[in-house]
Amino acid sequence: MANPEAKLETFLQWLQANRVELRGCNIKYCDSRKGFGIFSDKDVSDGIMLVVPLELAITPMRVLQDPFLGPECRALFEEGDVDDRFLMMLFLTVERLRKGSLWKPYLDMLPTTFGNTLWFSEEELQELRGxxxxxxxxxxxxxxxxxYETKVKDLAKKLLNLDGDSEIEVCFEDFLWANSVFWSRALNIPMPRSYVFPEMQDVHQSGTPEADKKGYSISLM
Incomplete structure (x- = not known):
């Protein structure tokens, strides 16, 4: 595993390649407990410290249009078997395990465990009994x-096999991590529904007014 400084350098290069602008701040490693943080390093006249292109937002649309995950996920989504949150959690689960993931520099910067009770050991959990x-x-x-057992496990393994990562094992903790990342980092940004969700065939045939096709949820990880 790369040391913090090496991970940070790789991440900064990834940000630059993806047109992220650190206008009035920088990213530093604090310590093993706190991890990385964003720190203001100068005043900016317009108050905009950081600019991240929306192309880096992990949204349901991004997952459904992804050349790797898209076909499988779109079929499930159109059948109504999964919701938008599931799509993003599956995306995080698989991309974290993929050796050649383009998201690796970002995912490597995220915490590997979390402090909520879902991550408690059995001994710690017993202290809450009652x-x-x-x-x-x-x-x-x-x-x-x-x-995980009914939808994630087999699908994630199938996708990894298709990508040539057949030796990688998927476990519940991988999905638990994705769930924790999603709920700790999801943001709502007002956007037209068409930017976040594809227009499914049944929507076109329903006669739903255009105004009702607007959605205002986008998850920026």
Whole structure:
């Protein structure tokens, strides 16, 4: 595994290649507990410290149009088997495991574990026994495990095999990580629905007014 300085240098090169502008800030490594952070290093007249192209937003549309994941995901989405959040979590799960992922410099910068109760050890979780949080954690983990076993596991493995990464094993912790990354980094940005979701055939045939086809959710990871 690369040291923090090497990961940061690779990430900065990736940002530059993808037209990200660090106008009034820089990225530094703090320590093993805090990880990386963005720090202001100068005043900017318009107050814009950082510019990230929307092409770097991980949205349902990006997943469905992805040449690698798109065909499989689009079929599931059009059949109504999965929702938009699932698409992005699957994307994160697979891209993190792919050896040749174009997103690797970014994904390598993210935390590998999280502090919420879904990540507690069995011993830590027992300290919460009898509380509402304990019950909620049990239910949520059971739900995620069921989703992983019924939809994620085989599909992720199939996609990795198609990419030539047949030796890579997919485990529940990979999906748990993707779930935690999504919920800790999802942002809502007002955008036309057509930018975030493809226009499905049934939408065209439904006679839905154009104004009702607008959506205002986009997840920028």
């Amino acid at each position: 509380t509402n949080l304990y019950r909620a954690t049990e239910l949520q983990k059971k739900s995620l495990l069921n989703l």
